[in-house]
Amino acid sequence: MSLRSARRALLLCCFVTLAASGGCGTKPKAGAHPELTVFAAASLREVFTALARRFEALRPGTHVVLSFAGSQTLRSQIEHGAPADVFASADERHMTALAAEGHVTAPKFFAQNELVVAVSRAGASSVREFRQLPDATRIVLGAPEVPVGEYTRRALEQANADLGADFQARVEAHVVSREPDARQVLAKVALGEVDAGIVYRTDALAAKDKVVIVPMPAAYNVLAKYPVAVTTHAPRAELGRAFVELLFSPEGARVLAESGFLPVTGAKADAR
Amino acid sequence: MAPAPRFSRITLALGALGSALVVFLLLPIVGLVSGTSFADARAGLRHPLVAPALELSLVTTALSVTLVVVLGTPLAWLVARTPGRAARWLESSLKLPVVLPPAVAGLGLLLAFGRASALGGLLARFGLSVPFTTAAVVLAQVFVAAPFYVEAAIAAFRRLDTSLLVIARTLGASPVRVLFRVALPLAAPGLLSGAALCWARALGEFGATLMFAGSLAGRTQTLPLAIYAALESDLRAARSLSLVLVVVAFALLVAVQSAERASTRSGAEHD
Numbered sequence: 163m164s165l166r167s168a169r170r171a172l173l174l175c176c177f178v179t180l181a182a183s184g185g186c187g188t189k190p191k192a193g194a195h196p197e198l199t200v201f202a203a204a205s206l207r208e209v210f211t212a213l214a215r216r217f218e219a220l221r222p223g224t225h226v227v228l229s230f231a232g233s234q235t236l237r238s239q240i241e242h243g244a245p246a247d248v249f250a251s252a253d254e255r256h257m258t259a260l261a262a263e264g265h266v267t268a269p270k271f272f273a274q275n276e277l278v279v280a281v282s283r284a285g286a287s288s289v290r291e292f293r294q295l296p297d298a299t300r301i302v303l304g305a306p307e308v309p310v311g312e313y314t315r316r317a318l319e320q321a322n323a324d325l326g327a328d329f330q331a332r333v334e335a336h337v338v339s340r341e342p343d344a345r346q347v348l349a350k351v352a353l354g355e356v357d358a359g360i361v362y363r364t365d366a367l368a369a370k371d372k373v374v375i376v377p378m379p380a381a382y383n384v385l386a387k388y389p390v391a392v393t394t395h396a397p398r399a400e401l402g403r404a405f406v407e408l409l410f411s412p413e414g415a416r417v418l419a420e421s422g423f424l425p426v427t428g429a430k431a432d433a434r
Numbered sequence: 435m436a437p438a439p440r441f442s443r444i445t446l447a448l449g450a451l452g453s454a455l456v457v458f459l460l461l462p463i464v465g466l467v468s469g470t471s472f473a474d475a476r477a478g479l480r481h482p483l484v485a486p487a488l489e490l491s492l493v494t495t496a497l498s499v500t501l502v503v504v505l506g507t508p509l510a511w512l513v514a515r516t517p518g519r520a521a522r523w524l525e526s527s528l529k530l531p532v533v534l535p536p537a538v539a540g541l542g543l544l545l546a547f548g549r550a551s552a553l554g555g556l557l558a559r560f561g562l563s564v565p566f567t568t569a570a571v572v573l574a575q576v577f578v579a580a581p582f583y584v585e586a587a588i589a590a591f592r593r594l595d596t597s598l599l600v601i602a603r604t605l606g607a608s609p610v611r612v613l614f615r616v617a618l619p620l621a622a623p624g625l626l627s628g629a630a631l632c633w634a635r636a637l638g639e640f641g642a643t644l645m646f647a648g649s650l651a652g653r654t655q656t657l658p659l660a661i662y663a664a665l666e667s668d669l670r671a672a673r674s675l676s677l678v679l680v681v682v683a684f685a686l687l688v689a690v691q692s693a694e695r696a697s698t699r700s701g702a703e704h705d
Contacts, residue, residue, distance in 0.1 A: 234666045284549070300566070305649060307667035338566035339648025340655075342662050346644065353541075355548050355565055 198401040199227045199245055201236045203252035203388070204343055205275065208368050209421040210250065216417065217408055224401065232308070232343055240265050240393060247402035250390040250409075253309040257389040269391035272409045273423040275362040276383050277310075277317055279376040280348055285357025286374045293325050295376075296332035298357035302347050305340040310347070313384040314360045320382035348373070362386065364422040387426070463680060470673050478674015486652040487660035488678065494568065494656060495636040498575035502583045502632055507625070510587030511613065525588060532581050539577055540645025547573070547646075570647035571654050575636035582635050586628025590621040622697040630690040637683055657682075 198217075202210045207230045214226035229236070229246070237256040240246055241263065249266055251257045252275075260266045281289045281298070288297045295301070304311030318330040326332075338356060341347045347359040352372040366375045390409060392402040408414045415425060470478070478484065513521050513528075531539060547564040548554050557563060564570050594617055602612045618625070640658040647654040649663065657679050664672040 232666055234669070238669065302648065305663045305666070307663045337650070339650050340663075341649060342644070342659075342666065349645075350648070353544060353548065354550055355544055 195223050195225055196398060196401060197225045197227055198247050198398050198405060199229065200248045200250070200405065201229050201231075201240065201244070201246040202248075202250040203233045203236070204230050204345055205252050205362055205364060206230070206250055206388070209364070209418055209423065212417055212421075213405075213408060213414060216413070217405055220408075221401075221404070226405070245397055246393050247396040247398045248390065248392055248405050250388060252386060252388055254387055254389060257391060261391070264394055266391035266393050269389040270406075270410075271387045271426045272390050272406075272414075273388045273418050274426055275364055275386040275388065275423055276380075277313055277360055277378050277386075278363045278366050279358050279378060280351045280361050280366040280369070280373040281358045281376055282351050282354045282356065282373060284354055285351075289358050289376060292321075292376060292378050295358060296329070296336065298336055300338045300356040300358075301333060301336040302339045302341055302350050302356045302359040303337055304344060304347055304360070305342055308342055309386060310344040310360070310362065311340060313386055317360070317378060317382050317384045320384075324379075324381060362422075367422040385424070388423075466673060466676055466680065470670075470677055474670055475674050475677055478671055479678060481664070481671045481675065483651065483655070483660040483664060483671075484675060484678060487655050487657045487675075488682070490568070490571070490652065490655065491637060491657040491679075492682075494571045494575060495633055497572050498579060498636045499583075499629055499633045501572070501576055502580045503625075503629055506580055506584045507587055507618075510584050511591055511617070513584075514588045514591035525585075528584055529581050531577055536578060536639070536641025537645050540574060540642035543570070543574060543577060543642065543646040565646060566648045566650070566654060568647075568653055571643055571656060574642040574646045575639050578639055578642050579632045579636040583625075583628040583632035586631065587621070587625050590624025590628070591617065593624065594620055619697075623694050626690060626694040626697060630687055630694075633690075634683060634687060637679070 200210065200214065210228055210230075214228055217226055218224050231239075233251040233253045233256045236244075236246075236249060236251070237260055240249060240260060249257070249260065250272070257266065257269045261269055279289065279292060279295060285298050288299075289295055303314050306312060306315055318333055322329050339350070341350070341359075344361045344365050348361050348365050348369055350356045351359045351361075352369050358376075360378075363375070366373055390406055392399055392406060396402045409418070419425070513525050534542070544565060545551060546553060547557070547570075549558070549563075549565075554564070564573065598620070599612055599616060602616045603609070607615065638658055639656070640662065643649075643654070643656060644659060644662075649655045649659045651660075655663070657675065661672050661675045661679065664675055
């Protein structure tokens with residue numbers, strides 16, 4: 163085999179690789195339609211979709227690209243150079259880590275979410291209030307590794323003081339699955355395959371035609387705090403800051419409240 | 435000697451194309467391995483999620499593959515030996531689980547075996563319930579992985595030299611004896627590689643399992659589900675868990691391949 167044929171083959175190989183990778187670039191096009199990329203926790207899907215439409219209406223020509231996933235997944239993507247302008251997390255830890263690594267600056271809490279019990283239509287007769295949760299035949303909870311599962315564990319522990327020291331154990335005796343996110347918990351309740359699951363209020367509200375919402379008393383409810391920040395290397399930092407401003411505006415607060423989010427009380431707003 | 439250089443030039447071009455794919459397929463795995471130190475891997479192995487998940491994965495996939503082979507081999511034999519449109523339609527429809535997104539497959543299983551279904555209601559009368567049990571893990575794996583085996587088995591049976599089967603019959607062997615002593619040994623390499631692919635698919639199964647069986651350590655949380663759970667809290671643990679999965683899968687695939695080679699050799703001796 164000659165050197166020339168080897169070179170030709172190599173060239174062919176390079177060409178194929180180039181052709182295959184062409185068009186995969188993610189750089190925003192400097193055109194008439196500025197594009198804002200927002201990475202948001204899965205539980206923000208409905209409310210951020212509504213807010214993005216509002217943002218586009220306020221700034222004609224602007225296009226908001228939304229990417230929803232678990233906060234950990236989004237954090238990993240940002241750490242590996244994903245072109246996000248804004249990151250909204252359901253978990254303080256991931257935002258704190260990104261801030262420490264210099265990927266985001268000045269995160270602030272913009273909303274809170276509380277836990278509720280989502281009860282299926284079939285389970286609705288046995289679980290009318292929170293103290294009756296152990297009467298459900300089948301319960302699903304979030305996995306202890308994910309935020310919703312961690313908050314649930316803390317809430318059940320705190321409930322022991324009020325509802326009997328074995329309350330948590332009586333609930334856990336009926337747990338058939340520990341799901342990787344709140345939406346999976348909700349899906350199983352909505353399908354009627356399980357009687358009850360503990361999810362965020364906003365998730366339960368999004369499926370309120372399929373599940374019955376049983377509130378969890380404030381005395382042992384655990385609040386999830388949602389921080390938001392503009393990324394350090396944001397391709398559209400200016401637009402990103404404007405989107406964050408919308409979250410903190412009276413209009414943003416109204417949209418968040420309509421979806422079931424709770425406001426953050428003033429003094430605690432800095433996520434550091 | 436004139437044609438020799440042309441041949442090697444083509445070989446080189448093919449090699450270049452082939453190696454592009456090899457590099458692409460192995461790069462993510464190299465990424466997983468190279469980023470994990472030996473200490474990380476050992477810490478990963480000791481992670482509390484690992485032992486029950488690994489055991490559950492091995493037990494359930496062994497059961498699934500056994501079920502698929504026991505039920506799938508006769509099916510593949512019949513489909514391969516039946517001429518006509520009906521058999522081909524059946525063959526195509528057996529591939530459907532491959533194109534279904536796994537979460538949809540899981541939803542389908544829930545709708546078929548769940549509380550609201552007729553079958554689920556019938557089972558409930560006997561005090562049985564399938565979803566969220568280890569049995570559901572096996573069913574989910576069988577559903578998504580069976581087509582890989584059945585497809586390979588049909589192809590293996592079709593490749594058989596029919597004259598050999600006819601000769602065996604004329605020499606007085608019963609149909610059952612022909613199947614077990616002639617057809618199966620000859621088709622063995624194809625059946626084995628199909629079973630290996632089926633097993634690999636079952637081992638990596640995630641979406642259908644999560645939907646239909648849920649995720650509970652020691653009961654329904656297989657290795658891929660444990661990795662997903664760890665991914666949310668501890669990326670390093672998730673990486674070492676993935677490494678465990680890759681090593682286990684690779685070891686078993688290599689073992690199957692050597693068994694396949696051995697059976698090809700013994701098949702050749704029979705000729």
